[in-house]
Amino acid sequence: MRTQHANTARTAWLIIGGLLAVMLLFAGCGSSDDDSTSGNELEKVGKGEGSLSLVNWAGYVEPEWVKPFEQKTGCKVSSKVAGTSDEMVQLMRTGQYDGVSASGNASARLVEGGDVDPVNVDLVPNYKTIFADLKDQPYNTFDGVNYGIPHGRGANLLMWNTGDVKPAPTSWDVILDPEKAAKYKGKISAYDDPIYIADAAVYLKAHQPDLEIESPYELNEEQFEAAVNLLKEQRPNVGEYWSEAAKQISAFAGGDSVVGTTWQYQYFELQGSGKPVAASPASQGFLPKEGATGWSDTWMISSESKHPNCMYMWMDWIVEPKVNAQVAEYFGEAPAQSLACDQTEDKEFCTKYHADNPGFWKRVYYWETPLADCGNGSTDCKDYNDWVQAWTSIKG
Amino acid sequence: MSRRLANLFQGRPRLQVGALLAGPVGWLVVGYLGSLAVLLIAAFWSVDPLSGEVVQGLSFENFETLYNEPVYRDIIGRTVLIAALVTITDAILAFPIAFYMAKVASRRGKAVLVVAILLPLWSSYLVKVYAWRTMLSAGGVVNWALEPFGLSGPGFGATAVWLVMSYLWLPYMILPIYAGLERIPNSLISASEDLGASPFTTFRRVILPLAFPAVVAGSIFTFALTLGDYITPRLVSNDQFIGNVIFNNISNNLPFASALALVPIVVMIAYLMVARKLGAFEHI
Numbered sequence: 001m002r003t004q005h006a007n008t009a010r011t012a013w014l015i016i017g018g019l020l021a022v023m024l025l026f027a028g029c030g031s032s033d034d035d036s037t038s039g040n041e042l043e044k045v046g047k048g049e050g051s052l053s054l055v056n057w058a059g060y061v062e063p064e065w066v067k068p069f070e071q072k073t074g075c076k077v078s079s080k081v082a083g084t085s086d087e088m089v090q091l092m093r094t095g096q097y098d099g100v101s102a103s104g105n106a107s108a109r110l111v112e113g114g115d116v117d118p119v120n121v122d123l124v125p126n127y128k129t130i131f132a133d134l135k136d137q138p139y140n141t142f143d144g145v146n147y148g149i150p151h152g153r154g155a156n157l158l159m160w161n162t163g164d165v166k167p168a169p170t171s172w173d174v175i176l177d178p179e180k181a182a183k184y185k186g187k188i189s190a191y192d193d194p195i196y197i198a199d200a201a202v203y204l205k206a207h208q209p210d211l212e213i214e215s216p217y218e219l220n221e222e223q224f225e226a227a228v229n230l231l232k233e234q235r236p237n238v239g240e241y242w243s244e245a246a247k248q249i250s251a252f253a254g255g256d257s258v259v260g261t262t263w264q265y266q267y268f269e270l271q272g273s274g275k276p277v278a279a280s281p282a283s284q285g286f287l288p289k290e291g292a293t294g295w296s297d298t299w300m301i302s303s304e305s306k307h308p309n310c311m312y313m314w315m316d317w318i319v320e321p322k323v324n325a326q327v328a329e330y331f332g333e334a335p336a337q338s339l340a341c342d343q344t345e346d347k348e349f350c351t352k353y354h355a356d357n358p359g360f361w362k363r364v365y366y367w368e369t370p371l372a373d374c375g376n377g378s379t380d381c382k383d384y385n386d387w388v389q390a391w392t393s394i395k396g
Numbered sequence: 397m398s399r400r401l402a403n404l405f406q407g408r409p410r411l412q413v414g415a416l417l418a419g420p421v422g423w424l425v426v427g428y429l430g431s432l433a434v435l436l437i438a439a440f441w442s443v444d445p446l447s448g449e450v451v452q453g454l455s456f457e458n459f460e461t462l463y464n465e466p467v468y469r470d471i472i473g474r475t476v477l478i479a480a481l482v483t484i485t486d487a488i489l490a491f492p493i494a495f496y497m498a499k500v501a502s503r504r505g506k507a508v509l510v511v512a513i514l515l516p517l518w519s520s521y522l523v524k525v526y527a528w529r530t531m532l533s534a535g536g537v538v539n540w541a542l543e544p545f546g547l548s549g550p551g552f553g554a555t556a557v558w559l560v561m562s563y564l565w566l567p568y569m570i571l572p573i574y575a576g577l578e579r580i581p582n583s584l585i586s587a588s589e590d591l592g593a594s595p596f597t598t599f600r601r602v603i604l605p606l607a608f609p610a611v612v613a614g615s616i617f618t619f620a621l622t623l624g625d626y627i628t629p630r631l632v633s634n635d636q637f638i639g640n641v642i643f644n645n646i647s648n649n650l651p652f653a654s655a656l657a658l659v660p661i662v663v664m665i666a667y668l669m670v671a672r673k674l675g676a677f678e679h680i
Contacts, residue, residue: 090647109647194644238634240552240634241634247631250526250533255534256534388645389465391644396470
């Protein structure tokens, strides 16, 4: 018995010793971790490498325009759908993908982390005719260097079940004002991502002008706290936080949620299957009166891409007038390509979605990565890390 | 060459064993313990608030946040509580099934039951959770079945997490208990009856003590699996588990995610030590 105990003890010590040795080994290697970008910007698009793997939002990579691309270029496309920007960043950091349709709250992080490379826009012929107000924006151009090709843009929607929510809401107060929201207690649907704090900030910008919120992504201590508290008050009324589009679709279809924030994609899916839903889409010419958060997406190329030629061909393909029109109509967003407006099946599409109406987009606050640098000289804004921590405490 | 190699190993048992084990042990130490070690080290790093880059230096900041923010204590408490509830539920459900399989069912019945228990493991985890999601939704089959009695289902929330997890991990409890009960000789049960013990006494004094290590072994599976899961809570509730918070932090604050990942490891070590005391490893 005694010898057995002695053996066990020895084994335990051996394991601990091994563990320590490995730790030392890694600690030694830790500092040599290089963060340099490979910076192999293409000079010329060559022959395709035969395959292409993408990280994208649901509805961006669909057979209708992927099949012709594969036939034309020989690049076999595989798509990985991500539900949130955080997920996109994580997936891109694995280095297994060639490109990503990044929103503004992911692009800065990807550039800073060296996960994506600059894009030589001269190699993307269709870039020239992209709407001017989408070019050289803070979420796709860093220090004057282009990091991607704009894909399309849209506003986040307020969706409701027309049978249960009457009268039709015209303001976010239906889900954010504690008293009004209580009417739909347990049936409210909210986006499960720290960036949702910006929705509260957009609401406060309109309803509490004394907070002096300018950008919903650049919030100081006081403004941030107000937004977080608003969401903490909303928490008991929320039936479900959604992060996958499929989750929200099933919640609205099953009657678990009747009102909440959504994307065009879910709205179209539900409408297509005959559910009694309405939304405040750009297509109906109206935003909730406070304005809305929104997205402007950019195709970016991974710094570890093994198929850069295919990726450049894809970036050109997706903003080709006909294809960009197809994508925009499928997803329900404003196309980035100005020539796409002549190619849409619905000839009024671009007017409905305000594609060439810069005034409309002034009230849409595209997702951005919150940084400590407020953009107005002071550096006391809450950074994304604070947003994540706050989001955890909001959900409890 | 091969002859030389053979000569080298001839009559050297230590070398033989060493060569045989080098691969698996190497994998265990480098791949498995190594990644744990990296996790442990990363937990003491921090993130520079301005640049967002990881600073590789000793700092207890992450552990202070974990300790000081009440929300993390709530989340850890909730995760451990649900894991414990799932384990108890599964033990209560699994024991009679395993007992029937081991001691009552015919050979054929036994085979059918084993297949029936293993069958759910063949389908995707996600499909099963989404199926539960559909059943528990407002217009789902659970509400439909309860409606005539004037009741309604639990809806989405902690109860739903408990239900779904109990369903998911049940096979992992049944199989060890079944194996444990199989090993109890029938003669012991007969002897107990011959000596005049009531069925309940036989169960309490003979079967349960002998099968208890198997129950503890099964509970390690159900407890650990629940502790580490983050997809089920995300799909059938708004509650956050430890895994959800790790997931949220992993891209922008890896050190904090690592620190939080140590919590389930510590909980599991404590659990395994208790399990050892209860004799779960005696027959391994």
